[in-house]
Amino acid sequence: MSYSIERITELIQATRNGAIPAEIDWLLTDSRSLCYPAKTLFFALKSQRNNGNKYIKELFKKGVRNFVVEELPDPSLAQKANFLIVDSTLAALQLLTKKHRQQFETPVIGIAGSNGKTIVKEWLYQLLYESKHITRSPRSYNSQIGVPLSVWHMDEDTELSIFEAGISQVGEMNVLEEIIKPTIGIFTNLSGAHQENFSSLQQKCLEKLLLFKDCDTIIYNSDNELISDCIAKSLFSSREIAWSTEDTEKPLYIQSIEKKEESTLIQYRYLQLDYSYEIPFIDDASIENSIHCLAVCLYLMVRPEIIAERMAHLEQITMRMEVKEGKNGCTLINDTYNSDLVSLDIALDFLYRRALSNKLKPTLIISDLFETGQSSQLLYKEVAQYAHLRGVECLIGIGKEISENKRCFSMESYFFPNTESFLASDLCKTLSNQIILIKGAHNSHFEQITEQLELKVHETILSIDLDAVVKNLNHYRGMLQPKTDVICMVKASAYGAGPYEVAKTLQEEQVNVLAVAVADEGVELRNAGITCPIIIMNPELSAFNTMFKHQLEPEIYSFYLLKAFIKAANKSGITNFPVHIKLDTGMHRLGFSLDEIPKLIQLLSTQSSVFPLSIFSHFAGSDNPALDTYTRGQIACFEKGSTMIQNAFRFQIKRHICNTAGIERFPEAHYDAVRIGIGLYGIDPITNKTLNNVLTLETTILEIKNLTAEETVGYGREGVLQKDSRIAAIPIGYADGLNRHLGNRKGYCLVNGREAPYVGNICMDVCMIDVTDIDCKEGDRAIIFGEQLPVSKLSNWLTTIPYEIFTNISRRVKRIYYHG
Numbered sequence: 001m002s003y004s005i006e007r008i009t010e011l012i013q014a015t016r017n018g019a020i021p022a023e024i025d026w027l028l029t030d031s032r033s034l035c036y037p038a039k040t041l042f043f044a045l046k047s048q049r050n051n052g053n054k055y056i057k058e059l060f061k062k063g064v065r066n067f068v069v070e071e072l073p074d075p076s077l078a079q080k081a082n083f084l085i086v087d088s089t090l091a092a093l094q095l096l097t098k099k100h101r102q103q104f105e106t107p108v109i110g111i112a113g114s115n116g117k118t119i120v121k122e123w124l125y126q127l128l129y130e131s132k133h134i135t136r137s138p139r140s141y142n143s144q145i146g147v148p149l150s151v152w153h154m155d156e157d158t159e160l161s162i163f164e165a166g167i168s169q170v171g172e173m174n175v176l177e178e179i180i181k182p183t184i185g186i187f188t189n190l191s192g193a194h195q196e197n198f199s200s201l202q203q204k205c206l207e208k209l210l211l212f213k214d215c216d217t218i219i220y221n222s223d224n225e226l227i228s229d230c231i232a233k234s235l236f237s238s239r240e241i242a243w244s245t246e247d248t249e250k251p252l253y254i255q256s257i258e259k260k261e262e263s264t265l266i267q268y269r270y271l272q273l274d275y276s277y278e279i280p281f282i283d284d285a286s287i288e289n290s291i292h293c294l295a296v297c298l299y300l301m302v303r304p305e306i307i308a309e310r311m312a313h314l315e316q317i318t319m320r321m322e323v324k325e326g327k328n329g330c331t332l333i334n335d336t337y338n339s340d341l342v343s344l345d346i347a348l349d350f351l352y353r354r355a356l357s358n359k360l361k362p363t364l365i366i367s368d369l370f371e372t373g374q375s376s377q378l379l380y381k382e383v384a385q386y387a388h389l390r391g392v393e394c395l396i397g398i399g400k401e402i403s404e405n406k407r408c409f410s411m412e413s414y415f416f417p418n419t420e421s422f423l424a425s426d427l428c429k430t431l432s433n434q435i436i437l438i439k440g441a442h443n444s445h446f447e448q449i450t451e452q453l454e455l456k457v458h459e460t461i462l463s464i465d466l467d468a469v470v471k472n473l474n475h476y477r478g479m480l481q482p483k484t485d486v487i488c489m490v491k492a493s494a495y496g497a498g499p500y501e502v503a504k505t506l507q508e509e510q511v512n513v514l515a516v517a518v519a520d521e522g523v524e525l526r527n528a529g530i531t532c533p534i535i536i537m538n539p540e541l542s543a544f545n546t547m548f549k550h551q552l553e554p555e556i557y558s559f560y561l562l563k564a565f566i567k568a569a570n571k572s573g574i575t576n577f578p579v580h581i582k583l584d585t586g587m588h589r590l591g592f593s594l595d596e597i598p599k600l601i602q603l604l605s606t607q608s609s610v611f612p613l614s615i616f617s618h619f620a621g622s623d624n625p626a627l628d629t630y631t632r633g634q635i636a637c638f639e640k641g642s643t644m645i646q647n648a649f650r651f652q653i654k655r656h657i658c659n660t661a662g663i664e665r666f667p668e669a670h671y672d673a674v675r676i677g678i679g680l681y682g683i684d685p686i687t688n689k690t691l692n693n694v695l696t697l698e699t700t701i702l703e704i705k706n707l708t709a710e711e712t713v714g715y716g717r718e719g720v721l722q723k724d725s726r727i728a729a730i731p732i733g734y735a736d737g738l739n740r741h742l743g744n745r746k747g748y749c750l751v752n753g754r755e756a757p758y759v760g761n762i763c764m765d766v767c768m769i770d771v772t773d774i775d776c777k778e779g780d781r782a783i784i785f786g787e788q789l790p791v792s793k794l795s796n797w798l799t800t801i802p803y804e805i806f807t808n809i810s811r812r813v814k815r816i817y818y819h820g
Helices: 005-011 052-061 089-101 117-128 146-151 172-180 201-212 225-234 284-299 304-311 341-356 376-389 400-404 419-423 426-430 447-453 466-477 491-495 499-508 519-527 541-550 559-571 594-605 625-647 660-665 791-797 802-807
Strands: 015-017 026-028 040-043 066-069 082-085 108-112 134-136 160-164 184-187 217-221 239-244 252-259 264-270 273-279 321-325 331-334 361-367 394-398 412-416 434-439 461-465 485-489 513-516 534-536 552-556 577-582 610-616 654-656 673-676 695-700 703-707 725-730 748-751 754-759 767-770 781-785 814-819
Touching: 005 082, 005 089, 026 089, 040 052, 040 089, 052 066, 066 089, 089 146, 089 172, 108 117, 108 172, 108 201, 117 134, 117 160, 117 284, 117 304, 146 160, 146 172, 172 201, 184 201, 184 284, 201 225, 217 225, 217 284, 239 284, 252 284, 264 284, 273 284, 273 304, 284 304, 321 341, 331 341, 331 447, 341 361, 341 376, 341 434, 341 499, 376 400, 394 400, 394 419, 400 412, 412 419, 419 426, 419 447, 426 447, 434 447, 461 466, 466 485, 466 499, 466 660, 466 673, 466 814, 485 654, 491 499, 491 802, 499 513, 499 519, 499 814, 513 519, 519 534, 519 541, 519 552, 541 552, 541 559, 552 559, 559 577, 559 594, 559 610, 594 610, 594 625, 610 625, 625 654, 654 673, 660 673, 725 754, 748 767, 781 791, 791 802
Parallel strands: 026 040, 040 066, 066 082, 108 160, 108 184, 134 160, 184 217, 217 239, 239 252, 331 434, 361 394, 361 434, 394 412, 461 814, 485 513, 485 673, 513 534, 534 552, 552 577, 577 610, 610 654
Antiparallel strands: 015 082, 252 264, 264 273, 321 331, 321 814, 461 695, 695 781, 703 725, 725 767, 748 754, 748 781, 754 767
């Protein structure tokens, strides 16, 4: 839907500066996602660390002429664009979408809860899209910004909307409820995750339930006593579809749940009649999610036989884009999670940003889209426009409808009637040096394309959750003053996570500086398109010219290194190259001592080849309260030494001493910048607990043997069995980074959620685990560490630290990156 700029001004109660005629289709909060400048309204959101006003000039150059601001920017632009001035840009965004929502009387489903929101939303789409035109939240857009952007997509063709709502503190849900105004509410479940801003589980439950205060009906599991009690206290006037596996009097009674080998049969009673359906999953979470979906379908009067037919074909939801290494120098972005215009635009934006940073050809493989309410010709013209504006150079269309509309696409393009014909084609076999977005609908079976194009290196996979990296970054940013710079450590291949995707994500989050160990790591990042400042923590004498060429800024910790670097800069005709001066305040590893500072100042003052951009030091024990006196002594020493250097120069020299633990424990020492290391990767160095899990190492059961009690397992016959046992072999060993000391039942992995001890000595490429009491088969996954089995458990078993576990993961282990 389009709105005139005059109408938007009225709706958000803004003061308008400028008189440019405009029709608005798109709302933008992230300048990097600009697609349609002429019809875009940019909200210059303010946060503690950022101000959207600083992106207005750049957006103006790209053609944007409509802005919502809290104060006017550069006066030179004031008469060349429309500036809608409001007290709060976030509140204006929320108000506009609230008014937009009020125009529609079609059913709206609102989903709240601790887990399962996105799964329930996507399964409802799978169950209902054939009969209704559905608008839904893209991915997990459930925040104070994400919900308004989701609701904006409602239009005249919308017959049903499905929106998630997520909160992290008291007071947020009231805002989201006013925007979504659900008529049907689903409360998925309740857990203690992200509990820190709530006084109790009951308080969190009551806050989440505020989404449903004006619903016509609310759906929930009445077997959960806390949820039932909170709903009773909320005094909702809405009808309840409270389902239960225990209470036969509930409107939806689940009579039985029968788990089979690869599916689950669920029998239920609704309105005194008995029915059943089967889903292709056996885990408890999927069963619960399917029952929520069942209740919605029954409420919407979908016939039970149709529900059963569609439930049998529910597909697993991969809720995040996966970035994988492909064959022939390709990079794959796997996004077969859903296929519609909104999710396509988000995925193309991700492709566009990644393609900007490397020399690979941007390619889109796309299936027929499931969109109703417009002709297929108009639909694929819009798809073509999306692809063109996002820089797609090659398009591969798979499906009957997209093939019939191939004239819509002006770029290099190829079309196939189905996935099988593409896989059999020469084109599939010859794709090379491309960054490929694979975007397919549920029934297009595009997982076969990913399987065909993926470089298969190893059955063992390290999964890296990039969204968790961002959450961890923001966890520590929340402890800082807005003016404090953030230096992110991506050395040692980003602590084993793989440097480029992590660095790219951090650069997009506008961190100030990245830091690596050696120059080669910095060059790798530069070649991959990383442009932000990079510090080299261990500069080699042989790499000076490399640092000059790639603008890599060295740490300087000795006179020998400083003089050599100045000499190399003079020889290359370089002046004013930034360096970072390290002081030894008590770590006694590297750095200038206090008594060397006068001589250091003298040397720096009598040359022009380099200049000190920052002065820093390193804590020896900031994570240990027993060493706090020593740490405060280090702070005092750093204060004295850095002040001496700063007083010798007229320009500002930034100072930093805090590492991850120091950020939390010594806020008085934040200075101008802090360095975040292990915390980025999900480990709190103070407690060793997981913040937001970033890395998951998993593998696959190759074979299962039935052995008798008198037999042994592995080298040296050290795997002695105490009883008849089922022993599984998994393809991971010490060459992959699995420490040999975990063998002989010193540690375990998880198979289907159960502990499977390592039996016998761990070999180079394989190890054996005891699965005697575990329901599992060949091909099942084994979790080495991750969300369910924290890496800190392994480090405790090995009397080491998580750093060592992460950084020892071999490069031959395939990395897969996820993005929300």
